[in-house]
Amino acid sequence: MNILERRATALVVGLALASLSLAQPPGAASSAGNGSPPRLPGSQAPPAIPGYAPDLDPRDFRGVWRNQPLPMPATFQIAPPDAFDLTAGALAAKKTRVDLLERMKGTTIAIPHVMCRPAGLDSAIILLTPVYILQSEREMAFIITDEIRDVRHVYLNQPHPRHLTPSYGGDSVGHWEGNTLVIDTVGYNGRGELGYAQPRGGKLDGTTYSDAMHFVQRITMSADGKQLTVESTLEDPKTLTHAVTTTRKWLWVYGQQPLEFDCEENPTEDNFADMVFPDEYMRPVCIRYEGKGTAPSQVVCDAHRK
Amino acid sequence: MRGLDTEPSGRRFRHAAILSLACWLLPVCAGGAAADASHGLDGIWLIEKAPQVAHTIDGQLPPLLPAAKARYEEQLAARRKGDTSFDKTTWCAAAGVTRLMLEPYPFQILVNQRQTAFMYEWNRWVRLIDMTGNDLQPLYPLNFGTANGHFEGDVLVIVTRGLSKDTYLDRSGLPHSDRMVLTERLKRIRPGVIEDRMRIEDPDTYSAPWEMLATYRRQSYDRLKEDVCLDRIKQGRPAI
Numbered sequence: 001m002n003i004l005e006r007r008a009t010a011l012v013v014g015l016a017l018a019s020l021s022l023a024q025p026p027g028a029a030s031s032a033g034n035g036s037p038p039r040l041p042g043s044q045a046p047p048a049i050p051g052y053a054p055d056l057d058p059r060d061f062r063g064v065w066r067n068q069p070l071p072m073p074a075t076f077q078i079a080p081p082d083a084f085d086l087t088a089g090a091l092a093a094k095k096t097r098v099d100l101l102e103r104m105k106g107t108t109i110a111i112p113h114v115m116c117r118p119a120g121l122d123s124a125i126i127l128l129t130p131v132y133i134l135q136s137e138r139e140m141a142f143i144i145t146d147e148i149r150d151v152r153h154v155y156l157n158q159p160h161p162r163h164l165t166p167s168y169g170g171d172s173v174g175h176w177e178g179n180t181l182v183i184d185t186v187g188y189n190g191r192g193e194l195g196y197a198q199p200r201g202g203k204l205d206g207t208t209y210s211d212a213m214h215f216v217q218r219i220t221m222s223a224d225g226k227q228l229t230v231e232s233t234l235e236d237p238k239t240l241t242h243a244v245t246t247t248r249k250w251l252w253v254y255g256q257q258p259l260e261f262d263c264e265e266n267p268t269e270d271n272f273a274d275m276v277f278p279d280e281y282m283r284p285v286c287i288r289y290e291g292k293g294t295a296p297s298q299v300v301c302d303a304h305r306k
Numbered sequence: 307m308r309g310l311d312t313e314p315s316g317r318r319f320r321h322a323a324i325l326s327l328a329c330w331l332l333p334v335c336a337g338g339a340a341a342d343a344s345h346g347l348d349g350i351w352l353i354e355k356a357p358q359v360a361h362t363i364d365g366q367l368p369p370l371l372p373a374a375k376a377r378y379e380e381q382l383a384a385r386r387k388g389d390t391s392f393d394k395t396t397w398c399a400a401a402g403v404t405r406l407m408l409e410p411y412p413f414q415i416l417v418n419q420r421q422t423a424f425m426y427e428w429n430r431w432v433r434l435i436d437m438t439g440n441d442l443q444p445l446y447p448l449n450f451g452t453a454n455g456h457f458e459g460d461v462l463v464i465v466t467r468g469l470s471k472d473t474y475l476d477r478s479g480l481p482h483s484d485r486m487v488l489t490e491r492l493k494r495i496r497p498g499v500i501e502d503r504m505r506i507e508d509p510d511t512y513s514a515p516w517e518m519l520a521t522y523r524r525q526s527y528d529r530l531k532e533d534v535c536l537d538r539i540k541q542g543r544p545a546i
Contacts, residue, residue: 049436049438049440049442050438050440052420052438062418062419062420062421063420115536116398116536117534117536117537118430118532118534132421132423132434134416134418134421134423135418136348136416136418138528139416141416141423141425143423143425143432143434145432145434149430149431149432150430151425151430151432153425153529153530155528155529161529165531165532167531167532168532168534169532255438257436257442257445257452258434259445259448260400260448260449260450262399262400262449264397264398264399264400264429264535264536265394265399265400266399267397281540284536285397285536285539285540286396286397286398286536286539298391299391299394299396299397301396301397301539
């Protein structure tokens with residue numbers, strides 16, 4: 001399996017496990033019935049943490065949240081592909097990517113996610129793994145420690161900086177409209193993809209978004225504190241002929257021990273063997289080569305690698 | 307909150323008292339960390355003096371056991387020859403907790419009631435510390451381990467276990483094992499400056515527990531930039 005397929009498999013297993021009991025309160029699923037936190041089967045099953053009861057303050061999002069899974073492949077998509085009405089330029093770019101994938105007989109497009117860069121919109125909407133929200137008077141921090149590791153800082157009640165450095169995650173500012181948190185994000189670097197790249201087999205969507213993307217998210221907590229309704233509106237005149245709005249539910253998790261995702265740790269040669277690189281910039285600088293005979297494997301970095 | 311360190315102590319106390327009373331009366335304050343802000347740890351910090359080699363508080367080299375010392379010296383020799391293949395940060399993989407605390411990259415602390423976050427600018431790493439008092443145990447070794455924290459007065463005490471032996475304590479390559487226990491005590495020592503006293507207990511690597519100390523200065527900017535290590539080395543700049 002290539003890197004993307006491995007991650008997709010892990011995600012499916014993770015979502016299945018998560019749907020079993022992470023959304024239940026501590027003790028609710030305990031087989032012993034003694035009030036101890038529920039435990040998921042297997043070593044990838046961190047225990048829930050007592051004391052993570054949701055807060056009923058509608059402006060208190062602090063805690064751990066996970067995406068409500070959708071039927072495949074919708075879980076991996078920001079919105080159904082037919083929701084995006086592409087501009088002529090975006091259609092041409094998409095065709096180039098698809099043609100390259102076919103010609104090279106590759107299975108994966110080297111998008112930022114699989115090349116260990118921040119996943120931009122995908123991270124902000126799809127949530128492969130739980131998001132930890134911490135907040136203060138001046139900031140909401142959306143933290144993903146597992147795949148895909150990311151921190152989204154949302155600065156409250158202030159404008160975007162006048163001079164923005166383009167980035168994968170963009171610049172996010174927020175304010176409250178009643179009890180709805182409204183997040184405005186601009187300043188993307190134009191390398192992001194609208195939904196995770198799919199392997200061949202009719203699911204490929206090579207659509208990228210541009211540096212003109214304007215992303216607005218409206219997040220509202222339910223009265224019982226157990227659900228966030230996340231409405232996302234994407235407006236990108238270079239890519240889309242009209243704005244697209246999509247809605248997801250994020251569910252309260254009764255605490256989850258933070259795990260880690262060290263994407264860069266082991267860049268083995270075979271990870272990249274069946275990838276195609278429409279954006280040459282994404283070619284890896286460091287690759288681990290297997291040693292011959294008894295020689296150990298070694299990571300070699302070459303900034304000028306072609 | 308960022309202004310607390312620069313205010314006269316009397317005014318700071320009055321503000322804290324008013325804030326505490328307001329938060330006790332108004333549940334809306336639960337949405338922020340304001341009630342805990344008297345510790346003065348929230349904000350963006352940068353180490354005052356980044357060491358090439360971590361030393362004990364009294365300036366000695368840490369008490370390495372013979373096998374660990376031999377490995378350490380081998381790595382030092384390799385680095386002198388330009389071979390850094392033992393150091394995974396050179397291809398942008400994770401640095402360990404103490405190493406990132408000793409590197410000259412800014413980090414942001416955000417204390418909440420149930421969790422504290424250390425958000426490092428370097429390659430966007432985050433360390434989450436559980437503050438619920440549940441004494442979380444490691445599931446398996448992680449680069450940032452499993453951390454439990456609590457306040458003793460205004461001192462944030464963090465105990466971290468389950469730290470992967472694949473990381474180093476500092477940039478020189480001081481080793482540690484998976485059995486290492488790191489106990490940190492963070493506190494404000496003067497306006498705009500905090501310290502982190504780090505105690506290393508690792509009987510597999512060191513003959514006795516030892517401590518190191520680092521101080522950090524509050525930064526005037528209030529945003530971390532998006533640091534992408536792989537992009538940096540793509541441009542021929544150092545990974546760390």
